[in-house]
Amino acid sequence: MSSTVPxxxxxxxxxxxxxxxxxxxxxxxxxxxxxxxxxxxxVAEYREVNALLATGAGTATPDPTxxxxxxxxxxxxxxxxxxxxxxxxxxxxxxxxxASAVLAAGLGLRVRSLGGQLRARDxxxxxxxxxxxxxxxxxxxxxxxxxxxxxxxxxxxxxxxTTTGPNTPGIQLFWNRKAxxxxxxxxxxxxxxxxxxxxxxxxRDGVPVPSQxxxxxxxxxxxxxxxxxxxxxxxxxxxxxxxxxxGSPAPTTPVLLFGAIVAGS
Amino acid sequence: MTTAPTAxxxxxxxxxxxxxxxxxxxxxxxxYDRHAGPLHAxxxxxxxxxxxxxxxxxxxxxxxxxxxxRFEAARGSVAAWLTMLCRSRALDLVRARGRRARLADxxxxxxxxxxxxxxxxxxxxxxxxxxxxxxxxxxxxxAILSAPQRQAIELAYYDGxxxxxxxxxxxxxxxxxxxxxxxxxxxLRDALRPYYAxxxx
Numbered sequence: 001m002s003s004t005v006p007x008x009x010x011x012x013x014x015x016x017x018x019x020x021x022x023x024x025x026x027x028x029x030x031x032x033x034x035x036x037x038x039x040x041x042x043v044a045e046y047r048e049v050n051a052l053l054a055t056g057a058g059t060a061t062p063d064p065t066x067x068x069x070x071x072x073x074x075x076x077x078x079x080x081x082x083x084x085x086x087x088x089x090x091x092x093x094x095x096x097x098x099a100s101a102v103l104a105a106g107l108g109l110r111v112r113s114l115g116g117q118l119r120a121r122d123x124x125x126x127x128x129x130x131x132x133x134x135x136x137x138x139x140x141x142x143x144x145x146x147x148x149x150x151x152x153x154x155x156x157x158x159x160x161x162t163t164t165g166p167n168t169p170g171i172q173l174f175w176n177r178k179a180x181x182x183x184x185x186x187x188x189x190x191x192x193x194x195x196x197x198x199x200x201x202x203x204r205d206g207v208p209v210p211s212q213x214x215x216x217x218x219x220x221x222x223x224x225x226x227x228x229x230x231x232x233x234x235x236x237x238x239x240x241x242x243x244x245x246x247g248s249p250a251p252t253t254p255v256l257l258f259g260a261i262v263a264g265s
Numbered sequence: 266m267t268t269a270p271t272a273x274x275x276x277x278x279x280x281x282x283x284x285x286x287x288x289x290x291x292x293x294x295x296x297y298d299r300h301a302g303p304l305h306a307x308x309x310x311x312x313x314x315x316x317x318x319x320x321x322x323x324x325x326x327x328x329x330x331x332x333x334x335r336f337e338a339a340r341g342s343v344a345a346w347l348t349m350l351c352r353s354r355a356l357d358l359v360r361a362r363g364r365r366a367r368l369a370d371x372x373x374x375x376x377x378x379x380x381x382x383x384x385x386x387x388x389x390x391x392x393x394x395x396x397x398x399x400x401x402x403x404x405x406x407x408a409i410l411s412a413p414q415r416q417a418i419e420l421a422y423y424d425g426x427x428x429x430x431x432x433x434x435x436x437x438x439x440x441x442x443x444x445x446x447x448x449x450x451x452x453l454r455d456a457l458r459p460y461y462a463x464x465x466x
């Protein structure tokens with residue numbers, strides 16, 4: 001009905017909802033999607049179709065203990081250590097990019113060695129056992145992370161989010177632009193205060209687009225594995241703020257860490 | 266999804282998700298009871314492994330728990346959102362596992378319907394009969410499709426293949442495959458609209 005969307009794009013709606021478009025088509029479609037509520041409605045309908053198709057997927061039922069495992073897992077993920085130290089809030093910083101080329105080269109090596117580890121682990125895991133289900137799940141998450149890094153090839157973009165001073169927290173962000181997937185690794189980052197979390201923002205023309213919330217462990221480490229990057233692309237930088245649990249649609253506190261996104265080699 | 270005639274109207278999925286977003290575990294549990302069945306069946310159909318399917322379902326609900334605030338009702342139902350999260354996790358996992366390993370798994374678990382029913386699952390009897398009813402509606406809708414259309418949809422939906430991968434697999438022109446997928450999805454949409462329309466706010 002909208003006259004602004006050409007038929008050639010409109011015809012991609014079903015393929016988009018299925019995830020069957022090429023990367024290029026998906027990008028074009030998403031650009032049109034952001035401007036056309038009509039198109040968004042069409043995609044939403046196909047997603048309802050997808051949901052109904054799931055009911056036709058078979059009659060396999062989950063193990064009765066799965067519900068308890070879910071509740072246990074969300075409780076586990078909510079644990080915030082007692083009396084965490086509130087990290088210093090620093091004003092938004094411009095990032096020196098001199099180090100980024102060195103960083104990118106170093107990461108190339110690291111990604112290759114991770115690949116070797118993955119292959120070694122795969123062969124060691126030749127025989128699977130249902131007793132290993134829990135570990136397999138963790139391994140699968142790790143594999144998704146590695147795939148995000150390994151399969152990006154030239155489409156890997158990297159940001160190093162920092163503040164000033166020695167021994168300050170840092171965040172490495174790896175973005176597989178081909179797969180719209182990213183991995184975040186934080187270090188020396190004190191756990192957020194009770195009831196608060198860290199939130200990652202992708203910056204487009206200075207406007208923060210909300211992404212993952214996360215928290216660090218008492219050692220100051222956090223690893224957010226293979227999460228989906230917000231739609232639309234065009235991100236030039238990334239930032240992190242402290243937000244209420246559940247995250248915010250726009251930052252409510254000053255930027256804590258910031259870094260430009262650098263395209264891979 | 267539930268419109269069972271009961272004395273008190275059931276809490277909507279949206280309201281439950283909102284409560285889960287504020288830390289209400291029971292609300293998340295209720296969402297699980299309503300949706301875990303079909304999501305698990307989908308994850309199992311895609312991953313062909315019970316442990317993987319269960320991990321996918323766990324992670325889907327954990328993500329819903331963490332990101333409840335990000336759910337946009339304007340973009341569709343909670344069921345559609347959960348399905349999208351679940352399907353992309355399951356497909357990610359299978360891609361990570363590698364195609365070769367997966368083909369072997371599939372051969373071993375060729376018939377998901379024949380898999381041993383390990384449990385009665387979380388569904389209450391009313392939920393289960395509703396699920397069977399929906400499965401029948403979906404089967405009816407799929408029966409409208411031509412065999413090539415159904416095949417193309419299955420390759421896209423369960424195997425996560427792109428248009429060009431489907432074309433390659435079937436040895437057919439890309440344009441033909443694109444049209445086939447589009448027409449098949451349109452037919453499904455038209456046939457299933459009465460069922461998802463009632464789930465919409």
